[in-house]
Amino acid sequence: MVRLLIKHNACAPYLSAASAASQDGEGAQEKAQAQQSGEEEYDPFVKPKDAQKVGKYTPLAWASYKGHYKVVWILLKQNMSPLDIDMHGNTAVHQAAASGSKKVLECFLSRGVDVEIKNARGHAPLDLATQPEVKELISKATSTKNCANKKGCNSKFDFKNIRYYCESCKQFFCIKCSKSMWVFEAVTDKEEERSVCRCNVCAENISNQEKDLKNAMATMEFYTVDKVLMHILNNNIDIAVKLKHAAQVLHLKLEKELDIRNFIRSVDHIDDYKTILKSVKILNDKVEAAKELEVDLDNGLLGEVNRCTQRLIAERNLRFEMESLKVY
Ligand SMILES: [Zn+2]
Ligand SMILES: [Zn+2]
Numbered sequence: 001m002v003r004l005l006i007k008h009n010a011c012a013p014y015l016s017a018a019s020a021a022s023q024d025g026e027g028a029q030e031k032a033q034a035q036q037s038g039e040e041e042y043d044p045f046v047k048p049k050d051a052q053k054v055g056k057y058t059p060l061a062w063a064s065y066k067g068h069y070k071v072v073w074i075l076l077k078q079n080m081s082p083l084d085i086d087m088h089g090n091t092a093v094h095q096a097a098a099s100g101s102k103k104v105l106e107c108f109l110s111r112g113v114d115v116e117i118k119n120a121r122g123h124a125p126l127d128l129a130t131q132p133e134v135k136e137l138i139s140k141a142t143s144t145k146n147c148a149n150k151k152g153c154n155s156k157f158d159f160k161n162i163r164y165y166c167e168s169c170k171q172f173f174c175i176k177c178s179k180s181m182w183v184f185e186a187v188t189d190k191e192e193e194r195s196v197c198r199c200n201v202c203a204e205n206i207s208n209q210e211k212d213l214k215n216a217m218a219t220m221e222f223y224t225v226d227k228v229l230m231h232i233l234n235n236n237i238d239i240a241v242k243l244k245h246a247a248q249v250l251h252l253k254l255e256k257e258l259d260i261r262n263f264i265r266s267v268d269h270i271d272d273y274k275t276i277l278k279s280v281k282i283l284n285d286k287v288e289a290a291k292e293l294e295v296d297l298d299n300g301l302l303g304e305v306n307r308c309t310q311r312l313i314a315e316r317n318l319r320f321e322m323e324s325l326k327v328y
Contacts, residue, residue: 003074054085055085055086055087055088055089056084056086056087057086057087058080058084058086058092059071059075059080060072060075060076060080060081060082060084060092061084061086061090061091061092061095062095063075063092063104064082064092064093064095064096064099064101064104065095065096065098065099065101066099066101067096067099067100067101067103067104068104069101069103069104069107070185070193070194072092072104072107073107073185073193073194073195074193076107076111076195077182077193077195082108082111082113083113083114083117085119088119088120088121089118089119089120089121090119091117091119091125092104092108093105093108093113093114093115093117093125094117094119094123094125094128096108096125097115097125097126097128097129097134097138098125098128098129098130100129100130100131100133100134101134102131102133102134102137105125105134105137105138106137106165106167107195109137109141109163109164109165109172110164110165110166110167110180110195110196110197111164111180111195111197112162112163112164112175112197114162115138115141115142116142125138126138126139126142140172141163141165141172144157144163144171144172145157147161147163147172147173147174147177148166148169148171148172148173148177148199149173149174149177149199149200149201152177153173153174153176153177155174155176157172157174161174161175162174162175164178164180164197165197166178166197166198166199166202167196167197167198167238168198168199168202168205168206168237168238169199169201169202171199173199173200177199177200178197178198178199178200178203179197179198179199179200179203180195180196180197181195181196181197181198182194182195182196183196183240183241184240184241184242185241186241187241187242187245189241196238198238205237206237206238206239209228209231209232209237209239210239210240210243212228213225213228213229213232213239213243213247214243216228216229216247217246217247217250220250220254221254222251222254222255222257222258225247225250225251225254226251226254226255229247229248229251232244252293252295253295253296253297253298256286256289256290256293256295256297257297257298257301259286260283260286260287260290260297260301260305261301261304263282263283263286264283264304264305264308267279267283267308267312270312270315273315273316273319273320273323276312276313276315276316276319277313277316279312280309280312280313280316283305283308283309283312284305284309287302287305
């Protein structure tokens with residue numbers, strides 16, 4: 001719905017003249033990058049706007065208040081500013097703080113948005129926050145005075161050196177020690193609409209884990225994929241969602257195939273022929289269960305299952321005949 005409205009230019013009235021001009025094509029992205037790298041002129045001595053006159057309640061303020069973080073991402077990607085004010089001088093940051101939308105606040109913090117800005121009554125977002133975890137997050141931001149890259153940077157934060165929140169390690173970094181990007185939120189997404197910021201260390205770690213996972217998947221060995229994937233899942237490493245999904249699908253396939261292969265091996269020789277039909281049933285149930293989970297079993301393995309089934313049934317029939325004829 002939000003995407004549809006944006007497509008029909010519904011957000012145009014809420015964009016400032018400068019950002020509206022750069023809406024078409026690549027312009028929007030360039031501007032976002034310019035903002036990111038601090039090229040945008042920032043004058044701390046400019047007079048605050050008169051909220052009564054220029055303030056309006058924006059879609060971003062609404063989404064922030066409601067905690068609809070996915071909508072917030074989409075609107076930010078359209079270059080809507082979280083610092084636009086309503087009639088009371090409240091920014092979208094105030095709205096998120098007041099309603100306790102932690103995820104929205106994390107998003108603003110990861111984009112280096114000022115969380116100390118005051119509304120017309122002199123209230124900062126922290127003053128409006130009621131939820132402990134939201135208060136804690138804002139306090140953590142405002143009390144972090146230096147870049148968390150202690151050895152390599154440690155630069156002091158001020159109005160020019162803005163702090164960016166790394167959602168992976170939950171610390172604040174300067175622009176040089178962090179990266180902001182758009183990634184896919186869900187496997188089926190066609191557009192990258194999730195805003196993320198990672199410190200350089202977390203970004204490198206995530207990219208290394210992605211490489212390891214791709215290499216593991218190329219081996220097509222269950223235990224190799226299992227080891228890397230479980231490490232990623234257990235440590236909540238924020239790898240690309242589509243890669244994660246592909247790895248999970250392959251993991252399940254390799255697991256089921258290994259189980260079926262092991263079972264075929266276990267029925268190589270059966271002492272008690274009376275259990276043979278039961279084994280045939282177990283084997284074929286395994287195949288069915290895998291198919292029900294939409295596992296795309298290897299064709300070669302399906303051939304093995306058929307040959308094994310036929311051999312077992314032939315063996316069972318032969319031994320049944322022999323016993324009924326009492327041939328010893
Ligand atoms: Zn980090
Ligand atoms: Zn730094």
